[in-house]
Amino acid sequence: MFGVTVRxxxxxxxxxxxxxxxxxxxxxxxIAHISTGDIFxxxxxxxxxxxxxxxxxxxxxxxxxxxxxxxxxxxxxDRRALARGFVLDGFPRTQPQAxxxxxxxxxxxxxxxxAVYLTSSVPVLIRRLSGRRVCVRCGANYHVRTMRPRxxxxxxxxxxxxxVRNDDQPATIKKxxxxxxxxxxxxxxxxxxxxxxxxxxxxxxIEAVYSRTVKLFQRQGWL
Ligand code: AMP
Numbered sequence: 001m002f003g004v005t006v007r008x009x010x011x012x013x014x015x016x017x018x019x020x021x022x023x024x025x026x027x028x029x030x031i032a033h034i035s036t037g038d039i040f041x042x043x044x045x046x047x048x049x050x051x052x053x054x055x056x057x058x059x060x061x062x063x064x065x066x067x068x069x070x071x072x073x074x075x076x077x078d079r080r081a082l083a084r085g086f087v088l089d090g091f092p093r094t095q096p097q098a099x100x101x102x103x104x105x106x107x108x109x110x111x112x113x114x115a116v117y118l119t120s121s122v123p124v125l126i127r128r129l130s131g132r133r134v135c136v137r138c139g140a141n142y143h144v145r146t147m148r149p150r151x152x153x154x155x156x157x158x159x160x161x162x163x164v165r166n167d168d169q170p171a172t173i174k175k176x177x178x179x180x181x182x183x184x185x186x187x188x189x190x191x192x193x194x195x196x197x198x199x200x201x202x203x204x205x206i207e208a209v210y211s212r213t214v215k216l217f218q219r220q221g222w223l
Pocket of ligand 1: 014037069091
């Protein structure tokens with residue numbers, strides 16, 4: 001468990017392992033995992049008004065508008081969430097979103113502790129995304145080669161069917177990587193200037209990436 005409350009943003013391209021890593025932090029360290037992508041996919045599945053607004057962007061790999069994403073996260077990051085601490089996965093994606101997050105955190109005097117950027121090569125990202133399978137019911141992630149379910153096509157946790165995410169189709173993967181590359185540089189600079197940026201290699205199995213980040217947390221005195 002974390003000795004103190006931490007507020008971390010996990011940055012990196014799609015397929016870098018942010019979601020898997022944040023799930024491990026939640027399961028093993030008890031730190032809340034908040035993912036904008038998961039929020040959007042749940043809203044789309046519920047056919048809610050928000051789901052209908054974001055559906056086109058999400059399925060085509062474009063980014064949802066900064067104003068809408070910041071509004072949703074400002075509501076999600078209430079006092080309780082800020083006091084408990086969190087790992088944000090998939091937010092912020094742009095520099096204006098990072099500035100929006102800072103405004104929310106400043107209002108409640110709950111500053112960010114770190115921005116952890118997971119680095120990865122493009123061929124690795126494409127391999128991970130194109131082999132990814134997700135559970136329709138609970139959202140758990142699998143991979144056709146590196147993280148197979150016990151029963152083919154069925155989730156280990158809830159037995160739900162496993163599918164290819166809409167935005168994990170090859171053309172959309174390429175689009176998402178390009179979109180990310182354009183937005184990432186200013187975002188990285190933003191956190192570099194604030195001396196919050198830590199780059200960690202996202203290469204190899206998720207357990208290896210997890211160990212690297214845990215060492216970082218230990219060095220920072222959070223564990
Ligand atoms: P992810 O699961 O993080 O890969 O997100 C899936 C999709 O949701 C992205 O390709 C975007 O369309 C949308 N999305 C998620 N987070 C954001 C964000 N912070 N800003 C804009 N769009 C987002």
